[in-house]
Amino acid sequence: MRVYALISTCLTAAIAKGAVVQHPFSPGKADLEIITVPTIDFQSSGTRLSLDNIHEVHVNARYSDTVDSHGETLIPPTLYDFAETFKTDIKQVLGRSWRVDEAAHPSLSTVFLTIDEDKTRYLDAAGRWTSEGYSVSITETGVIIAGASPLGVWWGTRTLLQLAVLHPDGIPTGHAVDSPGWGIRGVMLDVGRKFYPTSFLGELCSYLSYFKQNTFHLHLSDNVGVVNPDDKDFVNSLYSGFRLRTEDSRVAGLASPANESYSREEFDSLQRQCAARGVTIIPEIEAPGHALPILKWKPQLALIDDYTMLNISHPETLPALKTIWSVFLPWMHSKTVHIGADEYSADFVKDYNDCVNVLNAHIYEVSGKRTRIWGTFPPKDAYSNNIATNISLQHWAFFEDDPLHDYVEKGYSVLNSDVAHYIIPGYSPYFPPELNKTRIFHGSPDGSGYIPTTFDMSNSSNNPERWHPLVNGQIAATWNDLGPNGSVVSDAYYAWRNHLPALADKQWGGSITELQYDSVFDRLHESIPAQNLDMTILSKSRTIFHYDYAGGVSDGSGNGYDATNHGCKLDHRQVHFDGRCYLSTPMRRKGRDYTLTFSVKPLAYGGALFQHEELALLADSKLTFQADGQYFPINYTLPLDDWTKVSIIAEGRKTIAVINDDERIEFQTLLGLSGTGLRWNPMAFPAPLNIIGKGFQGKMRSVRLEEGAQWKD
Incomplete structure (x- = not known):
């Protein structure tokens, strides 16, 4: 009981003191030496906690099965669930094996997770209680994380994990009380105009969660842009996608092909994977504009002068939309759903308003959402x-609305997705391919950091007060306006990679400076659990693997990435591929900045030199990358029955083939700019590594993968 009294006294003192310190949505007072992302107002005690003294995670038995009923998700994890996930993160990030158990009180050498029922302690920017708040108290003998809900506790574990990463010699002792200023924080991804596998989306949720972002908005249906919308045949030839796939006969024929859509089981699994880390999927089905996927299903519903828009006055249109939502609402584990309603014809505003109001009433009646x-x-x-x-x-552009004067002042709640952080991976004549760091740190009219109430970066009269209760938060949107061949899947991650944590700080209400952020980003980025979005391969040196085929298919790099031979003949340091045999490796893909070098002697065209799932380097009549169902050839043909040395060099957003240490040819994509022209654009392909030579006929020797772009002078 003496131990409990000691730690409880520390916790009580921390909470009492935290009740009067500034919350992170106010200008922070964080110790410059104690930085997390988002920042916390940490009151240091001046000593350190060695993690060697921690052996277990204890969950307050009274709250073990408690869930957060105030957040957006309908599938909230219990406090014990979060503790188990925290345990796996500790193992992965810190290499420590901590046991999870229930306990009635804190004890020595534990991290104690509990619920704080004080409704006055954790407040948002508007002064309202938020279930995402938490306090953390660290002594030399243990840690207590008390949350307003299990979700608040989860965010507290992110703080503790970051502190452990940034202070490997001992975590600073002290306390902090922390709450988000705004309730919706995260990103949107356009999966309607480019398909992304659920494995990738799930890893993105891990990335978001580490920096306390709680929302992943998925734009599930759309079509590429068009300048001749009244040309029916042309419009119907355009790429479009509807990503939810079901056997329900009511919507038969609506979904994209199976390899570009999600079954209910897949979508459910994704939502649960994200919810386990405090991130809610917000699904969007777009209509009545951007509705080509629906019109390919029911073409009779189109406007006569725009075959991408629904004719709302058609007697079958609203019933069709109600049917779509009735079918898919049971799939969706969020309290809010998005019906799109973007960029419709201004000639039919009354019809548009009727459509939105009817769907709003229908969705609530059917699901309560x-x-x-x-x-x-x-x-x-x-x-x-x-x-x-x-x-x-959800505001996104001032040419569509004035969010303060059109909505906030008229009683509507608004989510900020202004074009300040509008991204298009690959190329756009208007929008950047990645987040703008300057806008994040200096995007408010006075030059201070961007915050969710910053609708207008230059005119403060268009922005509500920081505390305004009708501003819900901020979402940074990544769009695929130019369709599926404008980028590869990983480009969406790289669009956010370097600067999204900084934006997460501003979405939360943090106060990190650019200098502070730069000082901790690399270390925090390396520690993000449950993901490998960079497609990193561990290596003891610059050489990741080397197969010289001198003594079989062993790896000569020292990393132990030995291949497995599936029926191929080896002699004279060469592998003979007959179109049926192949090699497999323990690696899947390597992300940006690599050099893959090999010598090849094809006897016929066809087959994959290197492959992982739908990513492949093909030995076709033109050397070709295949990625995400698209083909990207270069103007080079490997000579038959002759040896060629090839280096595939990936550097930043470019991928270049170097032939015989001499000729350089860049892999590019030809983009159609919404009917206004064409443009060649670079492509950043990961290196496919899992399978070597499948379907290929010829010989290969000396395959080497190196970290970074290794250019020969």
């Missing part, structure tokens, strides 16, 4: 059917 739309037609006195005020608006 709330509705969100993109800001498109602001309410006006001239309309007798303005959209209902219980619909939340």
Whole structure:
């Protein structure tokens, strides 16, 4: 009991003191030596906790089965669930094996997880209680994390994990009380115009969670842009996607092909994987604009002068939309769903408002869920059917709406997705391929950091007060306006990689400076658990693997990445591929910045030189990368029955083939700019490594993968 009294006294003192310190949505007072992302107002005691003194995670037995009922997810983990996930992170990141158990009170050498029921302690920017708040108290003998809910506790474990990474010689002792300023923090990804596998999306949730972002908005249906929308045949030839796939006869024919859509089981698994880390998937099905996927299913519903838009006045349109939502609402484990409603014809505003209001009422009646739309037609006195005020608006551009004056001042809640952080991976004449760091740190009109209430970066009169309760938060959107061949899957991650944690700090209400951020980013980035989005391969040296085939298919790099031979003949340091045999390796892919070198002697064209699932380097009549169902050839043909040395060099956003240490040819994609022209653009392909030579006929020797772009002078 003496131990409990000691730690409880520390916790009580921490909470009492935390009740009067500034919350992170105010200008912070964080110790410059104690930085996390987002920042916390950490009051240091001046000593250190060695993790050698911690052996277990204890969950307060009274709250073990408690869940957060106030957040967006309908599948919230229990406090004990979060503890188990925390345990796996500790093992992966710190290499420590901690046991999880229940306990009634804190004890020595433990991390104690509990719930703080004080409704006055954890407040957001508007002064409202938030279930995401937490306090952390660290002594030389243990840690207590008390959350307003299990989700708050989870965010507290992110703080503790970051502190452990940044202070490997001992975690600073002290305490902090922390709450997010805004309730919605995260990103949006356009999966309608480019398909992304659930494995990739799940890893992105791990990335978001580490920096306390709680929302992943998935734009599940769309089509590429068009400048001749009244040309029916042309429009129907355009790429479009509807990503939810079901056997339900009511929507037969609506979904994209099976390799570019998600079954209910896959979508459910993704949502649960993300919820386990505090991230809620917000699904969006776009209509009545951007509706080509629906119109390929029911072409009779199109506007006569725009075959990407639904004719809302057609008697079958609203029933069709109701049917779609009735089928898929049971799949969706969020309290809010997004119906799109972006960029519709201004000639039919009344019909548009009717459509939005009808779907809003239908969704609530069927599922009890709330509705969100993109800001498109602001309410006006001239309309007798303005959209209902219980619909939340997602602002993205001032040419569509003025979020403060059109919505906030009229009682609508608004989510900020302004074009300040609009990204298009690959190329766009208007938007960057990655987040703008300067805008994050200096994007407010006064030059301070961007925050969710920053709708206008230059004119503060267009921005509500920081504390305004109708601003829900901020979402950074990544769009695939130019379709599936404009980028590869991993480009979406690289669009966010370097600067999203900084934006997460601002979304939370943190106060990290650019200098502080740069000082900790690399170490924190290397420690993000449950993901390998960089597609890193561990190596003892610059050479990751080397197969010289002198004594079989062993790896000569010292890393032990030996291959397995599936029926191929080896002699004279060569592998003979007959179109049926192949080699397999323990590696899958290598992300950006690598050099893959090999010598090859094809006897016929066809087959994969290197492959992992749908990513491949093909020995076709033109040397070709295949990625995400698209083909990217270069103007080079490997000579038959002759040896050629090839180096595939990936550097940043470019991939280049170097032939015989001489000729350099870049892999590029030809982009159609929404009917206004064409443009060649670089492509950043990962190196496919899992399978070597499948379907290929010829010989190969000396295969080597090196870290970084190794250019020959």
